[in-house]
Amino acid sequence: MHASFPILSALILLPILGAVLITIVSNKHLEIVKLIAMLFSVGVGGMSIWLLASFHSHESGFQYVSQHDWVTSWGISWHLGVDGVSLFLVVLTGILFPLVILGVDPHHDHKRYLAWLLLLEAGVMGSFLSLDLFLFFIFFEIVLVPMYFLIGGWGYDKRVYAATKFFLYTMLGSAFMLVGIIATAVIARHDIGYLTFDLVTLAEHASFATNTGRWLFVSFAIAFAVKVPIFPLHTWLPDAHTQAPTGGSVILAGVLLKMGTYGFLRFGLYLFPAAAVWAKPVLLTLAVIGIIYGAIAATMQADLKRLVAYSSVAHLGFIVLGIFAITSQSLTGSVMQMVNHGISTGALFLMVGMIYERRHTRQIAELRGIQSVAPIFSAAFMIVMLSSIGVPGLNGFAGEFLILIGSFQSARWWTIVAATGVILAALYLLWAYQRVFHGEPDEANSSFAEMTLREGALIMVFIGLIGFTGVYPKPMLERIEPSVDKLVEHVVSHSNYKAPTTPNIVVEPHGDKAGE
Amino acid sequence: MVIAATLDGPSIPWVELIPILSLLAGTCFLLIVGSLVPTWPRRGYAWVTGISTTVAIVANAVKWNNLYYNKGETFFADAIAIDRFSVLASITICLAVILGALMMSAYLARMNADGPELYALLLTAAIGALVMVSANDLIVLFLGLETLSLSLYLLAASNRDREQSQESGLKYFILGGFSSAFFLYGVALIFGSTGSTKISGIGEALSGNISLINADAMLLVGIGMLLVGLGFKVSAAPFHVWTPDVYEGAPTPVTAFMASAGKVAAFAALMRVLLVGLEQRVDDWRPVVWALAILTVFTGSILAVVQTNVKRMLAYSSISHAGFILVGLEAAGHMRGDGVASSMNYLAIYTVLVMGSFAIVLAMSGNTDGDTNLSDFKGLAKRRPALALAFTVLLFAQAGVPLTAGFVAKFAVIKSAVEANSYVLAVAAMVAAVIGAYLYLRIAVSMWLEEPESDSEITIDPAVVIVIAIAVVATLIVGFFPELLLHATRLARFAPR
Secondary structure, eight states, X not given: XXXXXXXXXXXXXXXXXXXXXXXXXXXXXXXXXXXXXXXHHHHHHHHHHHHHHHSOTXXXXXXXXXXXXXXXXXXXXXXXXXXXXXXXXXHHHHHHHHHHHHHOOOSSOHHHHHHHHHHHHHHHHHHHHBOBHHHHHHHHHHTHHHHHHHHHHHSOTTXXXXXXXXXXXXXXXXXXXXXXXXXXXXXXXXXXXXXXXXHHHHHHHOOOOHHHHHHHHHHHHHHHHHHTTOTTXXXXXXXXXXXXXXXXXXXXXXXXXXXXXXXXXXXXXXXXXXXXXXXXXXXXXXXXXXXXXXXXXXXXXXXXXXXXXXXXXXXXXXXXXHHHHTOHHHHHHHHHHHHHHHHXXXXXXXXXXXXXXXXXXXXXXXXXXXXXXXXXXXXXXXXXXXXXXXXXXXXXXXXXXXXXXXXXXHOHHHHXXXXXXXXXXXXXXXXXXXXXXXXXXXXXXXXXXXXXXXXXXXXXXXXXXXXXXXXXXXXXXXXXXXXXXXXXXXXXXXXXXXXXXXXXXXXXXXXXXXXX | OHHHHHTOOOOOOGGGGHHHHHHHHHHHHHHHHHHHSOOOOXXXXXXXXXXXXXXXXXXXXXXXXXXXXXXXXXXXXXXXXXXXHHHHHHHHHHHHHHHHHHHHHHHHHHHTOOOHHHHHHHHHHHHHHHHHHHBOBHXXXXXXXXXXXXHHHHHHTOOTTOHHXXXXXXXXXXXXXXXXXXXXXXXXXXXXXXXXXXXXXXXHHHHSSOOOTTOHHHHHHHHHHHHHHHHHHTTOTTSOTHHHHHHHHSOHHHHHHIIIIIHHHHHHHHHHIIIIISGXXXXXHHHHXXXXXXXXXXXXXXXXXXXXXXXXXXXXXXXXXXXXXXXXXXXXXXXXXXXXXXXXXXXXXXXXXXXXXXXXXXXXXXXXXXXXXGGGGTTHHHHOHHHHHHHHHHHHHHHTOTTSHHXXXXXXXXXXXXXXXXXXXXXXXXXXHHHHHHHHHHHHHHHHHSOOSOOOOOOOOHHHHHHHHHHHXXXXXXXXXXXXXXXHHHHOOOOOO
């Protein structure tokens, strides 16, 4: 059915090859190291875009499937595949990494930094592409190692503390998931007849007793909730984001957090539909608390980077709301918002990094009047910020609107409270903008340098993506929707949940609205 | 004449004894020729040790192959059981001897104290360990245990210039003697209640129709005593207290050998006693093992966190590993899943990890044996990047990071626990593993993220390089392709009664 070239395996293995090559090259040849990193990351990015272009839209199943035996005695296979849910996350990963590698310089030790980044890319790609629980767990867990070293080695003053906290927190979550994964496979053996960790086989052929399913779901949910992070398991995030180097923050916010929300979709809803419906009220409530709490906490921050970090808690709350509202629109919105958040928050972290490069501070109180000395920089920041707020015409709106409209049908009161989060987002971001960019620059800020060509080119890519998906989300929607619809059907047929019956109108009216 | 006729001993199948005899020959050669010929070529003693151990490994490998069609049998009037379980454990122990001898040669070269004695003791310790893993009689088991322990006491105290080494040996000797007494008392009580010291005989007595009149309490106390004695040897909490001091004080190669081969032997003996001899009493001992496992994983990982000496850290982490093996043993107690296989798997992988880790400690400790503070590792990545990378691989493997052998080991154990429905144990062990991971991260932080304090040259003996390389390569190979090892450990079964 597809080209024989194993593109998904290549997406994972190429970055590893790049990292190995970088490790081999001597420290003295910095240019070669950079060239290798660039070639491999751009190559992977190009392949992911090719994947996007040749992906069959309107198809709900997994495409480009590649399956090989690995540990046969445990029923573990190298099983990869991509569908509408994972496609755009793969593309986002493919795009974000070369941008970070080309656009952000670490301050020392390029060689190791780039090697870790490429390994990280392999791990993230693997997490999004795995269709085997064991394989997924390996990638999910292995991602911690490069991220740990990136934060710890190239971060700011409290980096070791933040890196360790990040590592242990996430590992603790995964500890429960590992037991859950094994238990899932072992228990499902009764239904299937043999031991297998294959996601599709398990989801389609195994059925779990009510309580068993709930326990298993909880064990997965803890790991994903830490990763997302869902309130009250979010406390590692502000530290990790703030202390990470700019490139690390962009990746962390852009794709790593999505591994949690993606996990909920791919493994939570798909494997344990009945339990997910059972846990729905709790997760919806936590999501809404996260939205409000994240927004209020962001408002109170004195550090610009910490503010953006807390805004992530709020945004991810929306995504979780959309996931557990379990309607076609809300899920589509959530998948879209995962990508949108990656783009806009990634760009915000980049620009905060640029501010830090110039002023060596991120304290809002010490920044003032930047607009009058660096108008282009300020304009770019404004656009990115508006996208994060969710202003119509930009990408943030498309996703958030879909989430809210979808959630309203099945989780009305939660959605009403969540909608106020949109206002709060405007509050904290605009207020921060006002304090940092408006007014008269004092002495320290009056020498704030305007955006360089390289920075401008980097941000233009982000702004281009923001504008395109904001104005024309249709190509995205028609690839996401079939898979999401299938997932909702799966949940409905495997639980007592009844999805609200609304005509499938997502694509058309929304395309009009966003185009205004 | 009449007496001699009635004392007809059992027939001796010498072929089955080749591994032990080979080690014994090595020992004798080292001691006799060593005292007759004063100057040996460089590393000559290590070569003799290595060759005799290699012969033992080859003999065991041949046995492994021959056992293809039967499940093993017992010899010497049922005193020794040769089955795939004992053969696999023997091979693991012999590998530990070879790696230990390599480290020993580096250590002795640095101390300028090359001599045959320590190698001979290493070999006698290995003989004791081999007897333990195949003992099918509690008395024979005790003989093996004592042969192993006495050699280890001497090895631990072998550094005459270092007070800590003396202390280590003495401490180990006194506490070890105490635990041996427990063990022996347990043997006596079990013999009293079942009428047999043969492990398979005990199993028959307990499953047969022979009624145990009023002997139940005696049996239970006996089981308890046995668990205390062997629990001490595997350093299960709360019998672990000797471990950090002894591990820290003993010369590093000895520590590595104690932590690997000693543990393999003790666990193999424990498994055979519990699973073959006391199979019928599984409901009595399983809860005890359950409690020991939980206590051990948490004690090991929590106490490891506050240490500053790397050797002590590794000592505590070895306690927590013992807890994981107990998790596998508890699962085996349910007679479901592959509890035995997963424990064997853990032991084999753990042997390699612990050898590699202590080899790095040996490389780092310079002339101050054992005085390896965490601060000595600061900035190692800048001074010796390859060494730092190797240690990182081994540490992350011990933490159970995927794609390393350590993950395979943990996964197998947790899987068998889950199959046995021991969910609480599985979750507790994983949580403890996360706590333990902090320890490994601390070492990694020192190496990669801190500035070096001294820039003195680190010279690494080629023998140590070999040990580290073997450990790292094996860790990664098993991490990526676990199938072969899993297959082998799945075949590790006990001989039928």
